[in-house]
Amino acid sequence: xxxxxxxxxxxxxxxxxxxxxxxxxxxxxxxxxxxxxxxxxxxxxxxxxxxxxxxxxxxxxxxxxxxxxxxxxxxxxxxxxxxxxxxxxxxxxxxxxxxxxxxxxxxxxxxxxxxxxxxxxxxxxxxxxxxxxxxxxxxxxxxxxxxxxxxxxxxxx
Numbered sequence: 001x002x003x004x005x006x007x008x009x010x011x012x013x014x015x016x017x018x019x020x021x022x023x024x025x026x027x028x029x030x031x032x033x034x035x036x037x038x039x040x041x042x043x044x045x046x047x048x049x050x051x052x053x054x055x056x057x058x059x060x061x062x063x064x065x066x067x068x069x070x071x072x073x074x075x076x077x078x079x080x081x082x083x084x085x086x087x088x089x090x091x092x093x094x095x096x097x098x099x100x101x102x103x104x105x106x107x108x109x110x111x112x113x114x115x116x117x118x119x120x121x122x123x124x125x126x127x128x129x130x131x132x133x134x135x136x137x138x139x140x141x142x143x144x145x146x147x148x149x150x151x152x153x154x155x156x157x
Contacts, residue, residue, distance in 0.1 A: 119148035
């Protein structure tokens with residue numbers, strides 16, 4: 001009898017770009033949000049280059065399918081942005097969103113960031129509840145991506 005293995009988090013490479021785009025664009029569309037491949041989502045074209053100074057990770061199912069993602073993007077000394085944290089609908093409700101967030105926050109701490117910021121859309125209610133449970137609080141950034149209407153921050157120290 002074979003055992004199934006839980007999805008695992010691993011660093012992403014540029015070879016994962018197409019699969020990550022499919023995941024992110026699929027989740028955005030599911031929630032009625034429009035992908036922006038030429039602006040907000042252009043970072044997905046170069047995961048290794050864009051996330052230098054931070055990192056981008058994927059959640060990979062046993063069959064190699066990418067079912068989740070999370071990125072840490074350096075913004076300024078001590079401050080990073082949590083970006084592109086998405087999870088395939090088939091894998092929600094299993095604690096994997098918490099696992100992705102834990103991983104992202106651990107990476108931010110390991111890299112020496114003291115504050116994490118993020119932007120999101122109010123239709124992503126499950127994600128917002130998760131962020132709030134982790135202590136993220138609303139803040140007002142200077143600029144927000146077009147599809148986002150909420151911003152949150154978390155001090156790590």
